[in-house]
Amino acid sequence: MRILLVNPSYPFEEFPRLLVTLPYVAAALRADGHEVEILDLLLARTTPEKIERRMQSFRPQLVGITSVTLNHHIANGIGEVVRKCDAEVPIVMGGPHVSFEIEGSFRDLPALDYIGIGEGEHTMTELARALEGRMDLRDVCGLALRDRATGRIERTRARPLEDDLDRLAPPARDLVPLARYLAFDSHASVVTSRGCPYECIFCSAPAWTGRKVRYRDPVLCADEIEDLAALGFREITIEDDLFTLHRKHFLGVCGELERRGTGIRWNAFSRVDTITPEVVETMARAGCQAICFGVESGDQEVLDLVKKKSSLAKVREAMRMTQEAGISALASFIIGLPGETEETLRRTVEFAESLRQEFGCFYGFHILAPFPGTELRDRASDYGLEILTSDWTQYDANHVVSRTGGADIGALQSVSDAYEKTIRDYYRYQDHLFRQGSLSGYELQTYLRRRRQELLWKLLLDDAVETFAPFRSADPVAELEVAVTEYTGHDPMLVARELLRVLELGALAAQPGPDGLRFAWTE
Ligand code: B12
Ligand code: SF4
Numbered sequence: 001m002r003i004l005l006v007n008p009s010y011p012f013e014e015f016p017r018l019l020v021t022l023p024y025v026a027a028a029l030r031a032d033g034h035e036v037e038i039l040d041l042l043l044a045r046t047t048p049e050k051i052e053r054r055m056q057s058f059r060p061q062l063v064g065i066t067s068v069t070l071n072h073h074i075a076n077g078i079g080e081v082v083r084k085c086d087a088e089v090p091i092v093m094g095g096p097h098v099s100f101e102i103e104g105s106f107r108d109l110p111a112l113d114y115i116g117i118g119e120g121e122h123t124m125t126e127l128a129r130a131l132e133g134r135m136d137l138r139d140v141c142g143l144a145l146r147d148r149a150t151g152r153i154e155r156t157r158a159r160p161l162e163d164d165l166d167r168l169a170p171p172a173r174d175l176v177p178l179a180r181y182l183a184f185d186s187h188a189s190v191v192t193s194r195g196c197p198y199e200c201i202f203c204s205a206p207a208w209t210g211r212k213v214r215y216r217d218p219v220l221c222a223d224e225i226e227d228l229a230a231l232g233f234r235e236i237t238i239e240d241d242l243f244t245l246h247r248k249h250f251l252g253v254c255g256e257l258e259r260r261g262t263g264i265r266w267n268a269f270s271r272v273d274t275i276t277p278e279v280v281e282t283m284a285r286a287g288c289q290a291i292c293f294g295v296e297s298g299d300q301e302v303l304d305l306v307k308k309k310s311s312l313a314k315v316r317e318a319m320r321m322t323q324e325a326g327i328s329a330l331a332s333f334i335i336g337l338p339g340e341t342e343e344t345l346r347r348t349v350e351f352a353e354s355l356r357q358e359f360g361c362f363y364g365f366h367i368l369a370p371f372p373g374t375e376l377r378d379r380a381s382d383y384g385l386e387i388l389t390s391d392w393t394q395y396d397a398n399h400v401v402s403r404t405g406g407a408d409i410g411a412l413q414s415v416s417d418a419y420e421k422t423i424r425d426y427y428r429y430q431d432h433l434f435r436q437g438s439l440s441g442y443e444l445q446t447y448l449r450r451r452r453q454e455l456l457w458k459l460l461l462d463d464a465v466e467t468f469a470p471f472r473s474a475d476p477v478a479e480l481e482v483a484v485t486e487y488t489g490h491d492p493m494l495v496a497r498e499l500l501r502v503l504e505l506g507a508l509a510a511q512p513g514p515d516g517l518r519f520a521w522t523e
Helices: 021-031 047-060 069-085 097-101 100-110 121-131 176-182 217-229 247-260 277-285 300-305 312-325 342-359 409-436 441-461 476-488 492-505
Strands: 002-007 035-040 062-066 089-094 113-118 142-147 153-155 187-191 235-238 267-270 290-294 328-333 362-367 386-388 402-404 509-513 516-521
Touching: 002 021, 002 047, 002 069, 021 035, 021 121, 047 069, 062 069, 062 121, 062 176, 069 089, 069 097, 069 100, 089 097, 089 121, 089 290, 097 100, 100 113, 100 142, 100 153, 113 121, 153 509, 176 492, 217 247, 247 277, 277 290, 277 312, 277 409, 277 492, 290 312, 312 328, 312 342, 328 342, 328 409, 342 409, 362 409, 409 441, 441 476, 441 492, 476 492, 476 516, 492 509
Parallel strands: 002 035, 002 062, 062 089, 089 113, 187 235, 235 267, 267 290, 290 328, 328 362
Antiparallel strands: 113 142, 142 153, 386 402, 509 516
16 A cells, blocks of 8 residues: 655754654555555645645555644644545654544544554554455554544554564655755654653653654664665664663664774663763764763752652763763753742753753753653643643743743743853854954864754755746856845855755755756755
């Protein structure tokens, strides 16, 4: 059967990476004999025309759409366009948001027929089989289905988590517009394990990827990373909930990477209490350049209340060890957690700043969003938390959507705003250093990446290149450079260099027409 999988755009607070989400689902479907296409709109603006075009050219017999809470409204818009194009085609959604918000998701999108709850590889394959009449729909595990005639919603038996991750077909990255990701200098995601045994109340991991952790063969993980390096990706993000959890697995992956000497740089998520000098030194030798730690709060009582099971002393220790190993540490904080007061907020800001001053680590603040699937959302009142809205567009971790008794909304928002301002000031300072020629090493590399991404982002999100008048001169690329410079206001040298790069990569291609040459991003 012909199956179209769609990845909606993301409201860009953070820069996008090449995800494995739909490539895993697509690989499983392909291995079962289906013809699969992915319409990946992550590095694009989602417009009805793009969806209509693909619906017409591919004529799918099943459409699957992924989303997280933040881009769920965009996924709904895609579902509506799909339904307008084809009144019959079954539509299924999956991902962490819809899995925990079944009734609401059906309500928000009348065109929705199915929800794949939890891991999608087997559920989607069985759903396709059932739609082909090869098995009974009600035997497909992990499915919520709505009867079109009666509107009744039913759930089938739960889908067990896949125990043997090595059984899964490797992610079908060939189905996504790789050239765009390379043009964008994106990180490529790799998942070496699924699950986390901890039970932090603000996190959906325990209910989502499960408390029993499942590991892939380290050799296969290193193969995948090597393949990505060969494709031209310069940085990998290991997306595991907690990469440094299991010593044998973690040493296995790092050992393979070190032995192969791929030279590829990567980063990962960790907990401070899993860090030892041996751990960070091993990671550094294997190419790790940054570790993101969920520190969450600078107040021990808040940490205890949210079941983080860590201590401020351990945070300091981990930051020191990471710095000594030559790895950048990023401390991630959540403000507005249960127990938050203006005093704990002040302590958190001071603690974050002390980590920067003492250990040179970066830090980031996010405002608490009590996501579906978290203990905190399910038992909000037990934790003294008032949820102010379920408008999912506000769940971007930059808006106040809940409140504790002790800290008012203005106090939370002002910490977040002050942090945003610090980042903007830092960017301006970097611009100044760059103009003076005093940036070097990793700082220069990240600066250039940011400039490049700002430029490309403007072009991609506005669909700008496609709207330029056709070029008729003997040197259309030079004409394009002038048009892009005028449109974006970016430095002409940067524009010339970047356009050349994206044209060489094939991410942008020239299309001759009757009235001249036009350029367009390839899908
Ligand atoms: C990569 C990632 C990101 C990326 C991209 C997110 C995206 N998808 O667009 C970035 C860095 C942008 C990001 C940001 C955030 N993220 Co994030 N992120 C992840 C992460 C680490 C990995 C995702 C992944 O690749 N997983 C591996 C693949 C195999 O699993 P999967 O994506 O879930 O896909 C499977 C199933 O969902 C299902 N499925 C998915 N789609 C479909 C479709 C169909 C049709 C079917 C049938 C099945 C199906 O099948 C897939 C294969 O099994 C997950 C944690 C995790 N371990 O999953 C969190 C996670 C998705 N993020 C989360 C959160 C909370 C955030 C932040 C809000 C965190 C924060 N406070 O900063 C921010 C947003 C900040 C902002 N202001 O924008 C939550 C999601 C909560 C939610 N309900 O949306 C997660 C689950 C982490 C957690 N445990 O809490 N994140
Ligand atoms: S915050 Fe980190 S340690 Fe806590 S449950 Fe989520 S993934 Fe696990």
